[in-house]
Amino acid sequence: MMISGYAGNVLWIDLTTKKIKRTRLDADLARKFMGGRGLAAKMLFDLLPPKIDPLSPENPLIFATGVLTGCPCPGANRTVIVTKSPLTGIFLDTYAGGHLGPEIKFAGYDVIVIKGRSEKPTYIQILDDVVLFKDATHLWGKDCWETEITIKKEIGDNNARVAVIGPAGENLVKFACVSTDYFHQFGRGGAGAVMGAKNLKGIAVRGTKSLHIAHPEKLIRYLLDKIEWKLTKGPNAEMVKARIRYGTPLTMDFTQAIGILPTRNFQSGQFDEFDEIDCYDFREKFVVADKACYSCNTPCAKFSVVKEGIYKELGLGGPEYETIAMLGPNVGNGRFDLIIKANEICDRLGMDTISTGNVIGFAMECYEKGILTKEECDGLELNFGNMEAAFKLMYKIAYREGIGNILAEGVRQAASKINKGSEKFAMQAKGLEYPAYEPRGSPAFALLYAITDRGACHRRGWPVIIEGKEYKPGTVEGRARLVKELYDNRTILHCIGVCDIPYDVAGIDREDIAQILSAVTGWDVTVEELSLLAERVASLIRAFNVREGIRRVDDTLAWRTLHEPLPSGPNKGQFISEEMLNVMLDQYYQLRGWDVSTGVPLPETLTKLGLDDVCDELKRRGCF
Amino acid sequence: MSRRIIVDARFCTGCRYCEIVCSLFHEKEVNPRKARIMIISNPLKGIDSPKVCHQCANPLCMDVCPQGAIEIDEILKIPVIAEDKCVGCKVCVEACPFGAMFFDLERNIALKCDLCRGDPQCVKFCRALPHIGRAALSYVEE
Numbered sequence: 001m002m003i004s005g006y007a008g009n010v011l012w013i014d015l016t017t018k019k020i021k022r023t024r025l026d027a028d029l030a031r032k033f034m035g036g037r038g039l040a041a042k043m044l045f046d047l048l049p050p051k052i053d054p055l056s057p058e059n060p061l062i063f064a065t066g067v068l069t070g071c072p073c074p075g076a077n078r079t080v081i082v083t084k085s086p087l088t089g090i091f092l093d094t095y096a097g098g099h100l101g102p103e104i105k106f107a108g109y110d111v112i113v114i115k116g117r118s119e120k121p122t123y124i125q126i127l128d129d130v131v132l133f134k135d136a137t138h139l140w141g142k143d144c145w146e147t148e149i150t151i152k153k154e155i156g157d158n159n160a161r162v163a164v165i166g167p168a169g170e171n172l173v174k175f176a177c178v179s180t181d182y183f184h185q186f187g188r189g190g191a192g193a194v195m196g197a198k199n200l201k202g203i204a205v206r207g208t209k210s211l212h213i214a215h216p217e218k219l220i221r222y223l224l225d226k227i228e229w230k231l232t233k234g235p236n237a238e239m240v241k242a243r244i245r246y247g248t249p250l251t252m253d254f255t256q257a258i259g260i261l262p263t264r265n266f267q268s269g270q271f272d273e274f275d276e277i278d279c280y281d282f283r284e285k286f287v288v289a290d291k292a293c294y295s296c297n298t299p300c301a302k303f304s305v306v307k308e309g310i311y312k313e314l315g316l317g318g319p320e321y322e323t324i325a326m327l328g329p330n331v332g333n334g335r336f337d338l339i340i341k342a343n344e345i346c347d348r349l350g351m352d353t354i355s356t357g358n359v360i361g362f363a364m365e366c367y368e369k370g371i372l373t374k375e376e377c378d379g380l381e382l383n384f385g386n387m388e389a390a391f392k393l394m395y396k397i398a399y400r401e402g403i404g405n406i407l408a409e410g411v412r413q414a415a416s417k418i419n420k421g422s423e424k425f426a427m428q429a430k431g432l433e434y435p436a437y438e439p440r441g442s443p444a445f446a447l448l449y450a451i452t453d454r455g456a457c458h459r460r461g462w463p464v465i466i467e468g469k470e471y472k473p474g475t476v477e478g479r480a481r482l483v484k485e486l487y488d489n490r491t492i493l494h495c496i497g498v499c500d501i502p503y504d505v506a507g508i509d510r511e512d513i514a515q516i517l518s519a520v521t522g523w524d525v526t527v528e529e530l531s532l533l534a535e536r537v538a539s540l541i542r543a544f545n546v547r548e549g550i551r552r553v554d555d556t557l558a559w560r561t562l563h564e565p566l567p568s569g570p571n572k573g574q575f576i577s578e579e580m581l582n583v584m585l586d587q588y589y590q591l592r593g594w595d596v597s598t599g600v601p602l603p604e605t606l607t608k609l610g611l612d613d614v615c616d617e618l619k620r621r622g623c624f
Numbered sequence: 625m626s627r628r629i630i631v632d633a634r635f636c637t638g639c640r641y642c643e644i645v646c647s648l649f650h651e652k653e654v655n656p657r658k659a660r661i662m663i664i665s666n667p668l669k670g671i672d673s674p675k676v677c678h679q680c681a682n683p684l685c686m687d688v689c690p691q692g693a694i695e696i697d698e699i700l701k702i703p704v705i706a707e708d709k710c711v712g713c714k715v716c717v718e719a720c721p722f723g724a725m726f727f728d729l730e731r732n733i734a735l736k737c738d739l740c741r742g743d744p745q746c747v748k749f750c751r752a753l754p755h756i757g758r759a760a761l762s763y764v765e766e
Binding site for chain 1: 640
């Protein structure tokens with residue numbers, strides 16, 4: 001039976017044998033996980049035995065949409081890639097907006113699973129039921145933008161939606177991203193390297209099928225009344241307005257003000273050359289158009305153009321907050337035109353701007369501390385703020401030349417290779433580079449970094465404003481409960497296939513989501529069901545990581561965060577002591593129903609969440 | 625009285641809500657390929673531009689239709705397609721100077737904006753940019 005909202009099928013592609021298979025979406029799983037992160041995580045758990053090399057053909061690359069992806073709901077455009085990360089060696093989910101996800105649904109699929117390894121560079125063309133394997137030898141070496149342009153030209157369809165890798169993915173840079181619609185990236189954790197290892201340069205999707213909505217009138221009414229009210233008149237209306245005007249760069253002004261803007265490799269939380277990179281300057285001097293992903297009513301994407309200087313006329317979608325912070329203050333750069341140029345280089349090469357800014361910041365600190373010499377840096381003078389050198393370093397990373405080859409492994413590996421005390425300022429958790437929030441000034445972010453299943457992550461909750469308003473600074477009071485609440489909110493959104501921004505910013509809550517889901521699917525979805533979904537997915541992914549060997553001891557933070565007080569700013573003197581972290585972890589595990597001493601989900605928790613098979617598997621593997 | 629949707633592409637975000645709700649209203653399903661409005665995009669330049677019927681007073685599409693399948697609606701006074709007469713020859717699609725006549729490959733008929741019978745859904749969902757106070761689509765009756 002067809003389920004409204006869903007496309008109803010899973011497409012299985014084997015690159016080794018060049019065989020494809022189509023199966024019906026399992027109706028029970030569709031209800032139990034609502035698509036997206038949850039559904040794909042269950043598939044990965046079932047498909048991939050532990051301890052498999054992420055870059056081996058066995059590691060599946062799962063493109064999953066959610067039940068709402070493609071529907072007329074706020075931000076209903078998300079696709080998630082779920083795979084085992086080559087950067088962290090554990091679970092990875094990495095998201096992109098744009099238009100790819102809806103197109104996958106229109107082609108008739110909720111999920112595309114790609115396994116195996118092609119002998120030669122290949123790209124996959126999907127047009128509804130037709131799946132073609134195309135030679136990509138001539139595309140190998142091309143950057144992401146050129147590749148997308150060429151594929152669209154070759155298949156003669158400018159409206160196809162394309163996901164590609166650049167040179168970084170081909171060269172198995174551990175934080176290579178997957179690029180779609182030019183300016184949207186499955187950024188984190190190295191999904192691009194997984195594609196590269198499969199000799200898969202890209203996928204192009206075009207669909208002509210329809211999605212069914214169970215109660216369209218009810219849905220439209222809800223959107224025009226309740227949701228529109230939240231966007232324009234509700235308590236968050238001013239925030240919505242600011243978010244649309246400035247996009248994610250709005251966050252720059254918050255994080256600088258409260259002292260959690262990562263500066264010079266997370267040495268401090270406020271940037272002394274902030275004047276020209278605040279969101280007002282950005283809007284006034286660079287933004288030329290407001291853009292949105294598919295089905296979005298809070299258009300936060302900004303198309304910006306450099307209007308003077310050496311990079312005059314360079315235009316792109318972005319840069320986003322994370323990019324600005326990581327390729328700005330975190331590498332000591334206070335010039336917006338140079339941030340945009342850095343953004344372009346990373347986008348073209350196909351590298352995550354967050355991890356790139358992090359590893360370059362790390363290399364710069366090594367250089368300034370004398371841990372890396374000019375010679376060891378292939379003649380680059382890697383002082384903070386030297387963006388010319390940073391640009392050269394980006395190419396070295398993507399092509400794995402000299403020092404770039406070391407940094408291409410990610411900051412954790414790079415530090416263990418460079419050694420000499422550099423591990424202390426390798427800013428990562430579980431191998432994933434810290435994104436653009438300085439956790440010493442925000443215990444909630446510190447906990448998020450420590451417990452997030454894919455490693456240090458900024459998208460599992462955004463405690464920035466609420467923590468400052470309602471929680472005592474310098475303590476850990478209430479943080480575990482806050483983080484769990486925020487985390488669960490996001491989990492729901494990341495399953496159903498929507499962007500978290502309109503929901504968080506406008507205050508579209510679980511009640512609204514239940515109403516929207518009910519109208520789309522025809523099911524009677526309740527808030528309780530959604531809460532249970534979030535719990536289920538958190539414990540499922542934890543179980544995946546546990547099977548890979550993750551325990552409580554791995555839920556930790558960079559040495560600097562745990563030992564070095566912030567030198568200046570509003571949070572001067574603060575750090576997250578081991579004791580603070582331990583208190584938060586104890587509370588968090590208890591809230592989750594995980595064993596406090598090991599961090600392993602308790603058998604009764606898994607059973608309660610309907611994960612009996614997962615529980616059995618952990619038992620079989622001796623994980624309890 | 626004349627009625628039409630007016631486009632100001634400077635404020636188009638490319639979200640395609642117009643295509644989505646158009647298809648939902650007319651086809652009772654979500655399928656941008658079956659919408660009576662379409663966004664033409666040049667993402668590398670940050671340009672999105674909605675194409676929709678201008679409701680011409682002297683419609684070329686109507687002139688060229690060999691089947692007489694495009695008629696002036698008695699109530700709305702705009703050209704509309706009589707689906708039972710359309711044979712899918714696409715002459716109207718080629719004739720439209722604005723690229724605003726669309727085509728349903730499945731049913732083999734032309735698709736044209738009928739202003740949702742006087743209450744265009746796309747305009748309702750085309751939200752004004754709050755910092756500018758303008759939206760890409762607006763509906764005028766004059």
